Amino acid sequence: NAGVTQTPKFRILKIGQSMTLQCTQDMNHNYMYWYRQDPGMGLKLIYYSVGAGITDKGEVPNGYNVSRSTTEDFPLRLELAAPSQTSVYFCASSGGSNYGYTFGSGTRLTVV
Amino acid sequence: DQQVKQNSPSLSVQEGRISILNCDYTNSMFDYFLWYKKYPAEGPTFLISISSIKDKNEDGRFTVFLNKSAKHLSLHIVPSQPGDSAVYFCAASRKEYGNKLVFGAGTILRVKS
Numbered sequence: 001n002a003g004v005t006q007t008p009k010f011r012i013l014k015i016g017q018s019m020t021l022q023c024t025q026d027m028n029h030n031y032m033y034w035y036r037q038d039p040g041m042g043l044k045l046i047y048y049s050v051g052a053g054i055t056d057k058g059e060v061p062n063g064y065n066v067s068r069s070t071t072e073d074f075p076l077r078l079e080l081a082a083p084s085q086t087s088v089y090f091c092a093s094s095g096g097s098n099y100g101y102t103f104g105s106g107t108r109l110t111v112v
Numbered sequence: 113d114q115q116v117k118q119n120s121p122s123l124s125v126q127e128g129r130i131s132i133l134n135c136d137y138t139n140s141m142f143d144y145f146l147w148y149k150k151y152p153a154e155g156p157t158f159l160i161s162i163s164s165i166k167d168k169n170e171d172g173r174f175t176v177f178l179n180k181s182a183k184h185l186s187l188h189i190v191p192s193q194p195g196d197s198a199v200y201f202c203a204a205s206r207k208e209y210g211n212k213l214v215f216g217a218g219t220i221l222r223v224k225s
Contacts, residue, residue: 004155031211042116042201042215043156058212090155094211100146101213103155 002026006091006104013081013111021076021107023091031094032074033101034058034066036087043090049074081111115139116204118216127225131189135202135216138183142204146213147176147187150199159200160187192223 007022025032030051035043035058045058049068063085065077074093078085088108092101117136125131133147143164148156162169162176162185169176175188189196202216 033212035215040121040217042118042217043213044215045212048212092155096211099211100158100161101148101156103148103157105153105155 004091004093004102004104006089006107008107009105010108011110013078013109015081015083015111017081018077018079019081019109021078021089021091021109023074023076023104024072025074025091025093025102026072027093027095027102028071029093029095029102030071031096032068033092033094034064034074034076035090035092036060037090037106038087046076046089078109083111085109086111114217115142116202116214116216118200118202118219120219121217122220122222124222124224125192127194127223128191131187131192131196131221131223133187133189133200133202133219133221135185135187136183137185137204139204139206139214140180140183141206141208142214143207144205145176145178145185146203146205147174148201148203148215149196150201150218156201189221192221194223194225197221197223 004025033048034046047066049055091104146161147159150156199218203213
């Protein structure tokens with residue numbers, strides 16, 4: 001039972017490059033989320049989705065885009081990487097209200 | 113505006129003793145609270161939760177207490193074990209928020225053997 005799988009685990013980007021962080025879950029969860037964690041800070045919500053075809057902005061969406069074409073996949077796109085996007089990114093899924101999240105193991109991104 | 117605050121960045125406890133991790137929140141509309149545990153290089157894992165209609169929830173060595181009037185919750189770990197050493201995040205949600213969680217900054221717990 002894989003749960004939530006994130007790839008890649010590590011990535012170094014140059015300023016202005018773009019990349020997609022992949023996230024897939026095998027629990028048939030409707031709710032999926034992208035968070036970022038900066039040192040000494042809590043997790044901040046970037047984007048979330050309540051089902052295939054439905055996405056919405058979280059607290060810190062600027063510089064990112066998402067899509068949700070299937071229940072399983074929720075990729076996060078960085079179009080023009082900036083040093084401020086250096087962070088650890090976590091994808092999570094949930095079965096619904098008041099259900100705990102299942103998190104992936106994270107992607108550590110460095111923009112230089 | 114930090115709606116969920118964990119004011120202690122770190123806590124050190126002797127093995128076998130009680131660990132108490134604290135969390136304060138500002139939004140009185142939150143109706144569900146959770147604690148997550150995170151080891152290095154891993155994602156957070158769900159530990160325990162409590163609904164706003166309760167004031168205590170217990171699961172083995174872990175107990176969460178909720179004081180709504182003070183907008184405060186705490187996680188008690190008894191007895192503490194070295195394997196409990198991790199970062200603990202407090203999180204809160206409101207039903208109308210679509211299960212979006214608001215996280216605190218985390219507290220690093222070190223249990224010394």
